[in-house]
Amino acid sequence: MTVAAHPQQQVAGAPATSGRRVAGALLRDRAAVLSTAYLTLIVLMALGAPLISAIIGHGPNDFDTAAVNTDLGGIPHGSLGGISAGHPLGVEPQNGRDILARIAYGARVSLLIAAAATALTTLLGVVLGMLAGFYQGWVDQVICRVMDFLMAFPALIFMIAILSSLPQGNRSVLLVVVISVFGWPYLARVVRGQTMTLVNREFVEAARASGASTGALVFKEILPNLRSSLIVMTTLAVPGYVGTEAGLSFLGVGVAPPTPSWGQMIASSVGWYAVDPMYFAVPGLFLFLTVLSLTVLGDRLRAAFDAGEAS
Amino acid sequence: MARYLAGRLAGVVLILFLVCLFTFVIFFTLSPDPAVMICGKTCTPDRIDQIRDVLGLNQPFLTQFTGFLGGIFAGRDYGHGANLVHCAAPCLGYSFQTNQSVMDMVVERLPVSATVAIGAAVLWLLFGILAGLLSAVKEGTWWDRTAMGLALGGSSIPNYVLALALQYVLVVRLQVLPFPQAVAFGDDPVVWFQSYLMPWIVLATGYACLYARLTRANVIDTLAENFMRTARSKGLSPALTMRRHALRPALTPIATIFGMDFAALLGGALITETVFGLNGVGKMAADSIAKNDQPVIMAVTLLAAFFVVIGNVVVDLVYTRLDPRVRITAR
Amino acid sequence: MSDLLVVEDLTVTFPTTRGPVEVVKGVSFTVGRDETVGIVGESGSGKSMTSLAIMGLLPKGARTRGSVRLDGTELLGRPERELRRLRGDQLSMIFQDPLSSLNPYYTVGLQIEEMYRAHRDKSRRNARQVAVEALAQVGLPEPERRVDHYPHQFSGGQRQRVMIAMALVCGPKLLIADEPTTALDVTVQAQILRLLADLRRESGTGMVFITHDLAVISSIATRVLVLRRGEQVEYGTAEQVFAEPRHDYTRMLLDSIPRIDDEVSA
Numbered sequence: 026m027t028v029a030a031h032p033q034q035q036v037a038g039a040p041a042t043s044g045r046r047v048a049g050a051l052l053r054d055r056a057a058v059l060s061t062a063y064l065t066l067i068v069l070m071a072l073g074a075p076l077i078s079a080i081i082g083h084g085p086n087d088f089d090t091a092a093v094n095t096d097l098g099g100i101p102h103g104s105l106g107g108i109s110a111g112h113p114l115g116v117e118p119q120n121g122r123d124i125l126a127r128i129a130y131g132a133r134v135s136l137l138i139a140a141a142a143t144a145l146t147t148l149l150g151v152v153l154g155m156l157a158g159f160y161q162g163w164v165d166q167v168i169c170r171v172m173d174f175l176m177a178f179p180a181l182i183f184m185i186a187i188l189s190s191l192p193q194g195n196r197s198v199l200l201v202v203v204i205s206v207f208g209w210p211y212l213a214r215v216v217r218g219q220t221m222t223l224v225n226r227e228f229v230e231a232a233r234a235s236g237a238s239t240g241a242l243v244f245k246e247i248l249p250n251l252r253s254s255l256i257v258m259t260t261l262a263v264p265g266y267v268g269t270e271a272g273l274s275f276l277g278v279g280v281a282p283p284t285p286s287w288g289q290m291i292a293s294s295v296g297w298y299a300v301d302p303m304y305f306a307v308p309g310l311f312l313f314l315t316v317l318s319l320t321v322l323g324d325r326l327r328a329a330f331d332a333g334e335a336s
Numbered sequence: 337m338a339r340y341l342a343g344r345l346a347g348v349v350l351i352l353f354l355v356c357l358f359t360f361v362i363f364f365t366l367s368p369d370p371a372v373m374i375c376g377k378t379c380t381p382d383r384i385d386q387i388r389d390v391l392g393l394n395q396p397f398l399t400q401f402t403g404f405l406g407g408i409f410a411g412r413d414y415g416h417g418a419n420l421v422h423c424a425a426p427c428l429g430y431s432f433q434t435n436q437s438v439m440d441m442v443v444e445r446l447p448v449s450a451t452v453a454i455g456a457a458v459l460w461l462l463f464g465i466l467a468g469l470l471s472a473v474k475e476g477t478w479w480d481r482t483a484m485g486l487a488l489g490g491s492s493i494p495n496y497v498l499a500l501a502l503q504y505v506l507v508v509r510l511q512v513l514p515f516p517q518a519v520a521f522g523d524d525p526v527v528w529f530q531s532y533l534m535p536w537i538v539l540a541t542g543y544a545c546l547y548a549r550l551t552r553a554n555v556i557d558t559l560a561e562n563f564m565r566t567a568r569s570k571g572l573s574p575a576l577t578m579r580r581h582a583l584r585p586a587l588t589p590i591a592t593i594f595g596m597d598f599a600a601l602l603g604g605a606l607i608t609e610t611v612f613g614l615n616g617v618g619k620m621a622a623d624s625i626a627k628n629d630q631p632v633i634m635a636v637t638l639l640a641a642f643f644v645v646i647g648n649v650v651v652d653l654v655y656t657r658l659d660p661r662v663r664i665t666a667r
Numbered sequence: 668m669s670d671l672l673v674v675e676d677l678t679v680t681f682p683t684t685r686g687p688v689e690v691v692k693g694v695s696f697t698v699g700r701d702e703t704v705g706i707v708g709e710s711g712s713g714k715s716m717t718s719l720a721i722m723g724l725l726p727k728g729a730r731t732r733g734s735v736r737l738d739g740t741e742l743l744g745r746p747e748r749e750l751r752r753l754r755g756d757q758l759s760m761i762f763q764d765p766l767s768s769l770n771p772y773y774t775v776g777l778q779i780e781e782m783y784r785a786h787r788d789k790s791r792r793n794a795r796q797v798a799v800e801a802l803a804q805v806g807l808p809e810p811e812r813r814v815d816h817y818p819h820q821f822s823g824g825q826r827q828r829v830m831i832a833m834a835l836v837c838g839p840k841l842l843i844a845d846e847p848t849t850a851l852d853v854t855v856q857a858q859i860l861r862l863l864a865d866l867r868r869e870s871g872t873g874m875v876f877i878t879h880d881l882a883v884i885s886s887i888a889t890r891v892l893v894l895r896r897g898e899q900v901e902y903g904t905a906e907q908v909f910a911e912p913r914h915d916y917t918r919m920l921l922d923s924i925p926r927i928d929d930e931v932s933a
Contacts, residue, residue, distance in 0.1 A: 179640030189625045299508045309497035317492035562767040570782040571755030660817040
C-alpha cells in the first residue's frame with residue numbers, strides 16, 4: 026500500500042500469523058500468564074509426585090500417627106491442619122497422611138482423567154459432528170437424534186448410577202468413558218454447524234469441483250478451518266471435566282480409595298470441616314484455582330481468536 | 337399448533353421410554369443381585385428365591401420391563417396369594433430399603449427440591465442479570481472488570497467446596513446461621529429461611545456468575561445492533577431505547593437457558609442437597625445410588641429426564657411468544 | 668429564504684491508539700429547502716460520518732469541529748436532551764440495511780408509532796392511525812393489516828418503504844438517506860428511488876442523499892458533493908460535476924459507471 030491506510034486498518038496493525046498473534050495477545054494478558062504459570066506448576070507437581078514424596082519423606086498413603094493428636098479424636102497437631110516442616114500442607118486428621126503428597130498424586134489422577142476425557146470427547150465430537158455436517162441427510166438425522174437423547178438425559182444422576190452399578194474394575198477408564206459419552210454432543214453440535222457452513226463455502230466447492238477426494242476435503246479444507254473453535258472449546262471443556270471428576274469422586278463413585286483424588290479428599294473432609302478447616306481448604310483451593318486458570322485461559326483464547334477474525 | 341404439540345409430546349414420550357429402557361438394561365445386566373442385598377447377612381437360598389419371586393426378579397427381562405412400564409400407567413400387583421400387594425398407578429414400585437412406595441417418596445421430597453430450585457433461581461436471576469446489565473452499560477470500567485473477574489472466579493468454585501466454606505464461615509466461625517434443619521415453613525418461618533439460605537446461595541452462585549457473563553455479552557452485542565442506531569435517530573428517550581429496544585432482544589436468549597437450567601434443577605440438586613442434608617429428590621438419588629436401591633434410582637432418573645424434556649418443550653413454546661421470528665412448524 | 672442546512676468546515680476526529688485520526692476534514696455544503704444534495708464517495712470516504720455528525724449520532728469518543736446549522740440553529744455542541752427533541756422530528760434518517768435497522772421484536776406499526784408519540788401526540792390510538800396512513804403513503808398494500816406485522820414478514824423493498832414511512836412520520840425538515848438502495852435488488856432500487864423523490868417533492872423536505880454510486884445521484888440530486896478519504900474534492904451542481912469534473916477522482920468514479928449518456932444529459 027502506497028497511500029495512507031484507512032484508520033481502521035491502521036489500528037489493526039501489521040498482519041501476523043494467527044498462531045503467533047494469539048500467543049502474543051496471551052503473553053500481554055496478565056491473567057492468562059498467571060493461569061498458564063499456575064497450570065504449569067500443577068502439571069510439574071503431578072509429574073514430579075514421586076519426587077515430592079521422596080523429598081518430604083511421606084508417600085501418599087503413609088500413615089503418620091505421630092502428626093495427629095489421638096486424644097482429641099485424631100486432629101492434627103499444630104494450628105493450621107498440622108502444617109510443619111515435614112508436612113508443608115499439613116496432614117489428614119486421624120491417620121496423618123501427608124496432604125501435599127496426596128495433592129500431588131491426586132493431581133495426576135484428576136489431570137489424567139480430565140485430559141483423557143477431553144481427548145475422547147473431542148475425537149467423538151469432531152468425527153460425529155463432521156459426519157453429520159458433511160454428509161447431512163439421514164446420517165445427520167441419526168446423529169442429531171442421538172445427541173438430543175444424550176442431552177435430555179439427566180447426565181449426572183445417570184453417570185453416578187452407572188458407575189455405582191459397575192464392578193470396581195478400572196475406575197479411571199470408566200470415568201473417562203462415561204464422561205465422554207455424555208460430553209461429546211456439546212462439541213459435535215458446534216462442529217456440525219460449522220462444517221455445514223464450510224461445505225457450502227466457495228473454497229470447499231472449488232476443491233470439490235477440482236476433484237479432491239473426500240479425505241482431502243476433510244483434512245485439508247474443513248479441519249484447518251475448525252481449528253480455532255476446537256482449541257477454544259476443548260480448553261473450556263477441560264475445567265468442566267476436572268470439576269466432573271472431582272464431583273463424582275466427591276459423591277463416592279469416582280476413583281476408588283486409597284488412590285487419592287482431589288474430589289475424594291474434599292469428600293472425606295466433610296466430617297471434619299468444623300474442627301480442621303485446612304483439610305478441605307487445601308484441596309478445595311487447588312481444585313478452584315485449576316478450574317479458574319483453565320477457564321481464564323479458554324476465555325482469553327477465545328477473545329484472542331475473535332479479535333483475529335474481526336480484523 | 338395442535339399437530340406441533342402432538343409431535344413434540346410424542347418425542348417426549350419416546351425419549352422418556354428410551355431413558356427407561358436404557359436405565360433398565362444397565363441395572364438388569366450390570367447390577368449385583370438386589371435380592372441378595374435385601375436379604376442381608378442372615379440369608380438362606382429359600383429366602384432369596386422368595387424375595388425374587390415377590391419382586392418378579394426371576395422373570396425374563398422383557399416381562400420385568402413391561403411390568404415396570406405397566407405399573408406407571410395402570411398400576412401393578414406384587415407377589416400373590418396372601419402376600420399380594422397392589423400398587424396403584426402411577427406405580428414406581430417399592431424401595432428395596434424401606435419398602436415405601438417410591439411414588440410416595442417422590443411426592444414427599446419434590447417440594448423440598450422445588451423450594452431449593454425456586455429460591456436459588458430468584459437469587460441468581462436477580463444478581464446475575466443485574467450485574468451483567470451494569471457491566472454492559474459500564475463496559476470497560478473499573479466496575480465491569482471487577483464484576484466480570486468475580487464472575488469468572490465464582491463460576492469456577494465447585495459447589496461442594498463453596499458449601500463447606502460457607503458452612504465453616506457462617507455456621508462455625510461467625511455463627512450467624514444455624515446448621516440447616518428440616519423445618520416446614522409453617523412451623524418456624526425464620527429457621528426455615530435460615531436453613532434454606534445457604535443451599536440457595538451455594539446453588540445460585542455458579543448460575544449467577546454464568547448469567548452475569550451471558551447478560552453482559554448479549555447486551556453489548558445488542559447495543560451494537562443497527563436497530564439501536566435507528567432507535568436513537570428517532571429521538572426516543574434513553575430509558576425507552578434501553579428498555580424496549582435493547583433489553584428484550586438481549587434477555588430473550590437468557591430466558592431459554594434459564595428454562596433449561598431450572599428444569600434440570602427440579603430433578604434434584606444432588607450435591608447441594610447431599611451436603612446440606614436436605615431431604616429432596618437429589619439426596620434421595622444419592623442415597624439410593626449408595627444403597628443400590630434400584631426402584632428409587634429408576635424413579636429419580638426418569639423424573640430428572642421428565643423435567644428436562646418437558647422443560648425443553650415449554651422453552652420452545654415460550655420462545656415462540658418471545659421472538660416473533662420463530663414460527664411453529666410441524667415436523 | 669435562507670438555506671435549510673448549512674455545514675461549514677465540519678471536521679470529525681476519532682481517537683485511536685496511534686493518536687487522533689481525522690475521518691472528515693473540513694467539509695462545507697448547504698442544502699436548500701426542497702432540494703436534494705448528493706454526497707458521493709467510496710467506503711471510508713467519510714460520507715456516513717458526515718451524516719452521523721449532522722444527526723449527532725457519532726460513536727462515543729468522536730470529536731467534531733466546525734458548524735452544522737439547521738434552519739439557523741447550531742447543532743454541534745448542543746446538549747443531548749435538545750438534540751434528542753430535534754432528532755426524528757426536525758431531521759430524520761434512513762439507513763442502508765432495512766432488515767437490521769428495524770427491531771425484529773416489534774411490529775412495524777409500533778416502531779412507527781413510538782416515534783410519533785415521542786414527538787407529537789402521546790395517545791396510542793392516534794399514533795396507530797398515523798402509522799397506517801404513513802404505510803399507505805409509501806405504497807404498501809393493505810396497510811391496516813401490515814401495520815401489525817413484524818419486519819421479517821416484509822420483503823427487502825417493503826422494509827425500506829417502512830423505514831421511509833417511519834422517517835417521514837413527523838414531517839421532518841431534513842431527511843438524510845444513507846445508501847438507502849444499496850442493499851436492494853436493481854428493480855426495487857429504482858422503485859425506492861422514485862418513491863423517495865416523489866415523497867420529498869410532495870412534502871417539500873430537504874434531503875441529503877448518500878451513495879457510492881454516481882449513477883444513482885444523477886437521477887435524484889440537484890447538487891453533488893464528492894468526498895475522498897474525508898476530504899471534499901468536488902462540490903457543485905449535478906450538471907457541473909458530471910459535465911466537467913475538476914478532480915481526477917471524480918473522473919475515475921464517473922468512468923466506473925456504465926455510460927448511458929442519454930440518460931445523464933437528459
